[in-house]
Amino acid sequence: MADDRDPDDLLALGEDAEGDADPDEDEASESIDALDLPMPVLAVDTALDLLTHGELGIVGRLWASSNNALLCLVTKRCPDPEPDLVAACIYKPVMGERPLDDFPDETLARREVAAFHASEATGWGIVPPTVLRDGPFGEGMVQLWIRTAPDVDPVALVVDGDERLRRIAVFDAAVNNTDRKAGHLLPVPGGHIYGVDHGVTFSPVPKLRTVLWAWRGEPLSDEETTAMRGLRAALDDDLGATLRGLLDPIEVRATARRIDALLEAGVFPQPDPRRPALPWPPV
Numbered sequence: 029m030a031d032d033r034d035p036d037d038l039l040a041l042g043e044d045a046e047g048d049a050d051p052d053e054d055e056a057s058e059s060i061d062a063l064d065l066p067m068p069v070l071a072v073d074t075a076l077d078l079l080t081h082g083e084l085g086i087v088g089r090l091w092a093s094s095n096n097a098l099l100c101l102v103t104k105r106c107p108d109p110e111p112d113l114v115a116a117c118i119y120k121p122v123m124g125e126r127p128l129d130d131f132p133d134e135t136l137a138r139r140e141v142a143a144f145h146a147s148e149a150t151g152w153g154i155v156p157p158t159v160l161r162d163g164p165f166g167e168g169m170v171q172l173w174i175r176t177a178p179d180v181d182p183v184a185l186v187v188d189g190d191e192r193l194r195r196i197a198v199f200d201a202a203v204n205n206t207d208r209k210a211g212h213l214l215p216v217p218g219g220h221i222y223g224v225d226h227g228v229t230f231s232p233v234p235k236l237r238t239v240l241w242a243w244r245g246e247p248l249s250d251e252e253t254t255a256m257r258g259l260r261a262a263l264d265d266d267l268g269a270t271l272r273g274l275l276d277p278i279e280v281r282a283t284a285r286r287i288d289a290l291l292e293a294g295v296f297p298q299p300d301p302r303r304p305a306l307p308w309p310p311v
Contacts, residue, residue, distance in 0.1 A: 096124025
């Protein structure tokens with residue numbers, strides 16, 4: 029059931045969806061770290077079940093997000109004596125999406141979910157578990173909140189050309205990500221790096237904008253080629269059906285053509301001199 033509160037009246041939190049704090053904002057804004065919310069590491073199936081069926085409770089609004097992004101707790105009630113399963117998550121309702129000139133209105137949440145399914149088809153687990161569901165402010169995307177490694181600087185990873193980012197660069201080329209910033213990279217304890225904020229993906233028009241150009245023109249590795257072949261095959265199977273339920277069929281066909289071209293070239297794409305190559309701001 030929809031909440032009759034205005035999202036703008038909710039508690040403002042001092043970090044955005046990528047965990048970046050702005051020191052110039054009002055000191056009254058609260059740090060997410062200070063809230064000490066539960067952020068368990070969950071298997072994908074467990075997380076998807078929790079995100080889909082759990083009860084959403086809003087903690088506050090992330091003021092640094094360009095859209096209304098809400099930090100929530102999602103709770104699955106368990107029979108005694110089992111404890112309830114509770115985790116922090118991000119909820120982006122469709123009603124809070126800012127209209128864009130180059131993407132259809134009220135489609136960003138679905139693109140986030142589509143990116144998760146495409147990520148799963150690669151086997152790389154780049155996008156955290158993400159679902160489309162009803163919430164306090166209507167339909168929106170709900171994504172598991174990821175606790176990052178505090179001693180790892182995503183900007184340094186980009187500047188150093190960390191090899192772990194190659195997978196994300198290839199994935200972005202496949203889904204036509206127009207907004208891969210350093211702040212959208214989430215390194216976690218253990219070495220894995222997640223990518224978030226995929227609301228402006230899957231455009232049928234080539235418009236890759238990313239900070240991950242370190243491997244431009246370099247050959248794809250055998251692993252990267254295998255992952256792209258698997259993604260392309262999945263588009264002709266269940267993944268294709270799933271994406272057609274989230275995106276315009278033209279966008280799904282364009283994704284297949286992009287992957288075909290990527291595999292035929294066998295190299296990382298080069299920036300298009302006719303289009304902006306970097307997102308703004310890049311962090």
